[in-house]
Amino acid sequence: MDLDTLPLFSKINLKRKAHLRDSKRLLNLKDCCHLLIWRGKLLFRFNDGKPVPYLIEKRTKFIKNLSNYIFLGEFENKNIVLWDMSHSREVLGNTDQIGSFNDREKNYHPDLPKGTYFCDLRNLLPILNTKYANLCATAKGIYEWHKRVNFCQSCGGKLSSEKAGWEKVCEKCNFKQFPRIDPVVIMLIIKGNDILLGRSHGWPEKMYSCLAGFIEPGETIEAAAEREAMEESAIKIKNVKYITSQPWPFPASLMMGCTGEAQNRTISIDKNELEDAIWVSKEDVFRALNGLDKSIFMARRGAVARYLIEKWVAGLI
Numbered sequence: 599m600d601l602d603t604l605p606l607f608s609k610i611n612l613k614r615k616a617h618l619r620d621s622k623r624l625l626n627l628k629d630c631c632h633l634l635i636w637r638g639k640l641l642f643r644f645n646d647g648k649p650v651p652y653l654i655e656k657r658t659k660f661i662k663n664l665s666n667y668i669f670l671g672e673f674e675n676k677n678i679v680l681w682d683m684s685h686s687r688e689v690l691g692n693t694d695q696i697g698s699f700n701d702r703e704k705n706y707h708p709d710l711p712k713g714t715y716f717c718d719l720r721n722l723l724p725i726l727n728t729k730y731a732n733l734c735a736t737a738k739g740i741y742e743w744h745k746r747v748n749f750c751q752s753c754g755g756k757l758s759s760e761k762a763g764w765e766k767v768c769e770k771c772n773f774k775q776f777p778r779i780d781p782v783v784i785m786l787i788i789k790g791n792d793i794l795l796g797r798s799h800g801w802p803e804k805m806y807s808c809l810a811g812f813i814e815p816g817e818t819i820e821a822a823a824e825r826e827a828m829e830e831s832a833i834k835i836k837n838v839k840y841i842t843s844q845p846w847p848f849p850a851s852l853m854m855g856c857t858g859e860a861q862n863r864t865i866s867i868d869k870n871e872l873e874d875a876i877w878v879s880k881e882d883v884f885r886a887l888n889g890l891d892k893s894i895f896m897a898r899r900g901a902v903a904r905y906l907i908e909k910w911v912a913g914l915i
């Protein structure tokens with residue numbers, strides 16, 4: 599792993615071209631490439647087992663039957679438009695795990711090219727090429743906002759989509775709403791040779807990661823990190839340092855990765871928030887990262903927690 603690289607999703611190679619959102623005349627859908635999303639799962643093809651977002655080059659009959667596009671921006675010299683086809687009942691495959699941590703099903707539509715599948719982005723993270731990550735994160739994130747926000751927060755009226763999907767306006771009172779991002783602080787809590795790792799209820803078995811929590815109104819990143827560490831584990835931290843950030847569209851987070859120095863060792867978990875929290879030595883983290891210790895699985899590749907943990911093990915933070 600190249601430790602100087604940014605976390606997955608954080609390398610920005612999508613030009614948003616916001617000026618094209620304003621006018622339908624400026625954005626000629628005929629000249630765009632089209633990306634499909636179905637129930638939160640983007641359409642991919644697989645190249646040597648690695649997922650590549652499947653871009654439809656022409657506005658085929660299939661696309662023409664869809665409505666409500668979102669203009670994502672320019673990627674590899676192509677203007678990319680996202681279409682939501684969640685209403686389709688013709689997509690095949692198991693749907694039991696949709697929205698869960700473990701949706702590994704490849705759903706497919708018989709009228710789309712063979713070898714293209716709707717896949718859960720979170721489950722592709724360990725094998726997703728960084729080149730496609732920010733496009734996928736943007737598509738997934740804006741889709742999630744459209745799925746969740748359909749009524750006015752001010753009067754309850756119906757919202758209509760504007761600015762090629764980047765704004766919603768209330769049809770009754772004209773109140774404008776914009777895609778929401780929830781800032782989350784995620785902390786690598788260090789005590790000498792150990793780090794504090796926790797697991798939430800419902801996570802895959804034996805998986806551990808850094809503690810995290812939403813930043814509240816009126817808080818700084820540092821204050822939120824100190825509060826969350828204390829609330830979840832009764833560990834007091836100081837000298838919080840910001841390391842990096844990562845868009846995390848599950849559904850709308852911006853992860854702010856930090857380190858913090860623990861001032862005590864006795865853990866007392868908030869059982870509503872965590873199932874377990876433990877101190878793990880650098881040697882044991884190294885073993886777990888390299889599959890030599892099957893009793894702990896570290897946060898998945900692609901998550902900023904994994905990035906922080908790997909940097910720490912390599913002595914880079």
Ligand SMILES: [Zn+2]
Nearest residue numbers: 750753768771
């Ligand atoms: Zn309204």
